[in-house]
Amino acid sequence: MDIHALQQIVHKTRDARRKQTFPKFNPADRDQLIHKYHPDFRASAYRPIRFGPNEGDKTVIELATLLEGDSSIQDGAELTPHHRTDVLVIGGGGAGCAAALHAHGAGAKVILATKLRLADSNSVMAQGGMQISVAPEDSPVTHFLDTLKGGHMQNDHELLKVMVEEGPSIAKWLISLGVLFDRQADGNLHVKKGGGSSKPRLLTCSDYTGLEIMRVLKDEVLNQKIQLLEFSAAIELLSDDEGRCTGAIFKDLDNHQHVVVAAKTVILATGGIGRLHIQGFPTSNHYGATGDGLCLSYRMGAKLAHIDTFQYHPSGAVYPEQLIGALVTEGIRSEGGHLVNAKGDRFVNELDTRDVVSSSIIRECEEGRGIRTMSGRVGVWLDTPLLDAEHGPGTVEKHFPAMMLQFERFGIDISKDPVLIYPTLHYQNGGVKIDTNSETNVKNLFVAGEASGGLHGRNRLMGNSLLDLMVFGKRSGLTAASRAASMKQGALTLKHLQRYRAEAKQHGNVSGVISPMILPAYTRKVS
C-alpha cells in the first residue's frame, strides 16, 4: 500500500475524532507510561561517569565518553594571546548573541567566537514560540507552576523565578529592536497555548519565531561592531593558578591554526547535543550541536546537573526520508492537530507535556499500532488537514508557512495530507549547573542557554527555551561585564588540564576520544 492509501484512515476518522475529547493522564499513569517507554529510562543506554565533578552520576554512554575524553591541547602549548578582551562569548546562537549585546551595552569589550557562522544555531529553528506571561488572565506565578509541573518538580526554583519574572521585559527589549511578534487586533501581543501550559502564553512570529529573533539579534551584533571570530571552534579553556577561567583556545576551522584569547570572563553559550545521536535517535538539531561546552567546562571542574535527561520532541518527521528527524512544530498540536495511530485512533492528549506525548507515540509503535515506512522507520500520523477543517481553509498555510514550504519541496501538501512523525532528539534538559547570574562553580566561567542546566528540570516546556536564552544570555552578559570592569586579566595556564589528566589516570585513563567533538563525522570514508 502506498502512502496515500495508508493516509485514508486519517481522513476517514477525522469527523468522528473531532467530536472526542481526550483526557490527560493522571500523575500515576503518566509516570508509569514514561518509565516504560521514555528513552531516558532505557537503562542499557546509560553508564556512570568515572571521574570528574560528576563522578558516579549516570548519563548516556555517548555523553559520558565525551566528558571523559582528552583535550587536543598538549602541556606546554603556546599560550601567548592573539586577542584580549573583557568578555569572551563562545557560541553565536540566541544566548550568545543576547550575552554579547548586553555585555557590549554595559561597556565591556566583547569578542564573540563561534565554530560556524554568527547565528547558526538551534535558536534559528525554534518555530513554536516563546513563553511569556503577558495575557491578563496569566501571571509569572502560573508560568512558574506550569514549568515546574512540566519539569517533574525538579527545576531550580530560583532560576525559574528569575526567568518567568524577566520574561515581559525581554519581550519589550526584543520589540524595541524590531522583532515582529504576532499581534491581536487591539495591538496587544497574540498568545498561543503550548503543550503543558495552563494558559495561552506563547509569543510567536508565525512559525518563524526563532528565525525572526535571530535575524534581528545577528543584525544588531553586526551593527554594534562586536568583534567576531567565526569558524573558530573552542577546543580548550584556560585557567589561572586559582582555577578561575581566564580565556580559551580556538581552532580556526579555515586554516587550522590555534587562536588564544585572554578574557577576564568567559560565557559559554554552546548549545545542545542532538548531533551525538543519543541512542541512535535522529535529531532536529543544527550541525554543530555536539555538546562542546559540556566537555570544556567539565574539564575545568564545573558541575553538571540533570545530564541524564533529554528531550525527545514528539514530532520529528519520518517521511519523506530527506526530512528525517526534522521538526514538525508543536504549534500544529497547539492549534488542535490530532495524533492518530494506524487504526485511526487518537491515543494521547496532544497538549500533554513533550515527554508524555513522546512516550505514548513510542508505546503505540512498540505495540504494533504504528505505521511503518519501507525504509523500516515507524511513526504515527499527525493530522495536519484537521486544522483547515477546524479553522477554515488556508489555516495551515497561513499559520505554518515554514512547514508548508519544507514539505512542499518534496511534493507533499500538509494542508491536504497528514504527516508521519516519531520522536526526535531535540533538547538537552540539563547541562552545566549555574546560579541566577548564569555563573558556574568555576569563577568567571558563565554558561547560558541550552548548555546550562537546572532551569528546566527533567523536561523543558515548549517555548521556554527561547526565553531561557534571552534571560540568561542577558544576565550572564551583564554580570560578566560588570565583573570584568573591576578586575585584572588572570594568568593563562593549563593547570586545570593537568589536574584533569591526573584524575583520569587514577581512574584508568581517559575514554580514548578527543573532545569536544566540534562537528559530527558524517563524511563517508571513501576508500
Next chain:
Amino acid sequence: MRLTLTPHEGTMAQEDTNIIDQPEVLTHRMVTIEISGKQYEVPEGITVVKAMWYAGQEVVRGIGCLGGFCGACATYYRTKDDPKVRTCLACQTAVQDGMSFTMMPPFPARKALYDIQTLKDPKQDLFNLYPEAPLCRNCNACTEACPQKIDVREGVWKAVFGDFQNVSEMFMDCVMCGMCTPVCIADIAPNLVALYVSRAQGAHFTEKPAGLDQRIKEIQDGRFNDDWSKVLAMNEKELAEHCATVK
C-alpha cells in the same frame, strides 16, 4: 521536485499492510551527479548536503541548521539537459540523476550599519543607508533566485515606496541565504534591505502593546508578591499538590 511514489513489485509481499512505498530509499538506486564539476555516484533521493558527505567531502562552510532555516547551504543547481540554473537550500533538496550543483560561496555584500532604536525618519533613512535600493531595474532575477519563493523584486519596490509593513510580512520567510544578491545588476542586497525595513517596521511603525507594559509594571509593583511568598513557602508535597490544581 515531486517524488514519484510508484508501487514496487516484490515489496508487496510484506505481511504488514502499514507500509509506505519508498522505492527510492529501499532500492538505493545510484545516480550520477556533478559536485562543483566533478562526477560522483550517490544514492538517489538523498539531500544535496548528504550527497556531499557521501562523496567523501568534508563540509564546514555551507552547513548550518540542516533544517531549512539558516540559509547557510545556498546552492546553485541544474538538472539533466536543462540549461536553467536554479537555486536551492542544500539540506532541503533531493538529488536526482544528472543533477549538477555547487554551493554558493559567501558573497561580499555591503551591510549598512545603523542604530535601529535612534533612527529619526526610518523611511527616509533607507535612502541614506542603502542608496542603491531605488536603482532596481526590474529584471526580476532576485525573485527567480529566491529559494523561499519570496517576490523579492516586488519587496524592493515596496521598500522604496515606504510600504514597510508589506515588506516585513513578505520577508518573514527570508532565511538570509543571500542568493538574491549576486544576481542583482544594480548591486542591491535585497535581503539586507528587507531586514532593515522589517526591523524599522517593528521598532517604529508597530503599535506598542499596552498589556505588556502593564504586566511589566505589575511585576515591578509587586502585584504577584503574595502569590510568590505562598508558593515559595510550600514544601515539596504541597507544591506538587498545588501544581496539580493549576488547570
